[in-house]
Amino acid sequence: MNAHEKLNYVEFCAHDLLKTKAFFEAAFGWSFVDYGPDYAAFSDQGIDGGFYRGALKSTVEDGGALLVFYSAHLEETLAKVRSCGGRITKPVFVFPGGRRFHFAEPSGNEFGVWSDTGS
Numbered sequence: 001m002n003a004h005e006k007l008n009y010v011e012f013c014a015h016d017l018l019k020t021k022a023f024f025e026a027a028f029g030w031s032f033v034d035y036g037p038d039y040a041a042f043s044d045q046g047i048d049g050g051f052y053r054g055a056l057k058s059t060v061e062d063g064g065a066l067l068v069f070y071s072a073h074l075e076e077t078l079a080k081v082r083s084c085g086g087r088i089t090k091p092v093f094v095f096p097g098g099r100r101f102h103f104a105e106p107s108g109n110e111f112g113v114w115s116d117t118g119s
Helices: 017-028 074-083
Strands: 009-014 039-042 048-053 067-070 087-095 098-104 110-115
Touching: 009 017, 017 039, 017 048, 074 087, 074 098, 074 110, 087 110
Parallel strands: 009 048, 067 110
Antiparallel strands: 039 048, 087 098, 098 110
16 A cells, blocks of 8 residues: 555665576565566555665665665574575664664665564
8 A cells, every 4th residue: 555655665776687687586485577678666565565676786785775674583684685695785683672684785785684573
């Protein structure tokens, strides 16, 4: 449902659109709808969005927004991210409210994963 003046959609640049799609399909079970060769959209992932072909990437170091997944089993998610080709950019650390790690997907966009549980 579209809610007035609430965040609704997010877009990311991806220099390797095929590898980025394959990563999210394998690691998180996403599916995509392609709109031509340079754009792929996803939905029902907490927020809808898409990836467009381009040379840039979003990282915390460069001031990019960090989108953060929730996981009930942080170490399992960490292992899955690694096995699917994600690069860990910040290992698991404790913060007020839980623990989290950061990773980069194959096109270099950085995301976080947090948990409020001990596993």
